[in-house]
Amino acid sequence: MFQELGEQARRESDLGAPTDIEGLRRTITRLEQRTVELTEAMEESFRPIWRRHGKPIVS
Secondary structure (H helix, E strand, O other): OHHHHHHHHHHHHOOOOOOOHHHHHHHHHHHHHHHHHHHHHHHHHHHHHHHHHOOOOOO
């Protein structure tokens, strides 16, 4: 009963679809993986510069 009332309230309030938690988790995982890939690509492209000038220390 409460779930039906919640769904009705959501529809009537025009707040949109209920949150797709699993979809959000998949998106987060995909974006985290993409971040790792881009970080690795950036490090690869900077490697020749770091060999000549030293890798900067990031705190």
